[in-house]
Amino acid sequence: MADEPAQMSEEQIQLANQLFDLARAGETEQLAAYIDAGAPLEMHNANGDTFLILAAYNGAPETVAMLIGKGADLEAENNRGQRALTCAVFKQDVESATHLLNAGADPDAGTPSARATAQMFGFTGIDGFPTAQ
Template sequence: MTSPSDDTIELANRLFDYARQGRTEELAAYLDAGAPVNMRNASGDTFLTLAAYHEAPATVQMLIERGIDIEAANDRGQRALTCAVFKQDAESTRVLLVAGADPDAGQPSARGTAEVFGWPAFAEILASVSAGNEST
């Protein structure tokens, strides 16, 4: 097996930066051209995990539309939904829940994160959206 070239590594790093920065159109263009949507960095983070952690709901939505694994955990067991809750990003949290993200999956889970930090508003979002009431 050959190692990736420096140019390939540089491109991958750029794509992960696009996810972190919420540069939805640029990232979408590369995904539409064939970049793997479920690519992971050295820490096991996917584009979705990074977009959710960096409060980029439009990027989160775009990635979901392109079929990213919404339940992929990084090397620390964190999932995108937990990252969105941790950053108190209600919009990304709702987008992920509507797409079917499990509020009890991962370590820590999104629900557990809301409880530990005492964020009742997020506990309510997790309860209402996962129960099918998307109007919260």
């Protein structure tokens, strides 16, 4: 018999939502403190978004850099198959995209990929991007 996933209390759900809001808002120091205190780095919200995906989508390059430094999964996908690099490219956030690329994020992974997104929206903020490899 498989173990049932643990149910979260209302307080835990509220805290999780607050942490996702910190990632969206680029509240780097506060989010880092929660992660250092034991909050799961790879927590996903109902849409499958991680802290890294939300920070990249919302133009929070300092938070993106902090999460990368703590070992966030660069290739985590949300429920739509989108990854942090694709989100940064879609928002034309050169600084976040650069952090992700320098850390090894794959520009050709995900649906759509960051490269395809760059081509679709004319993102050319990074040297050599979106040229095919």
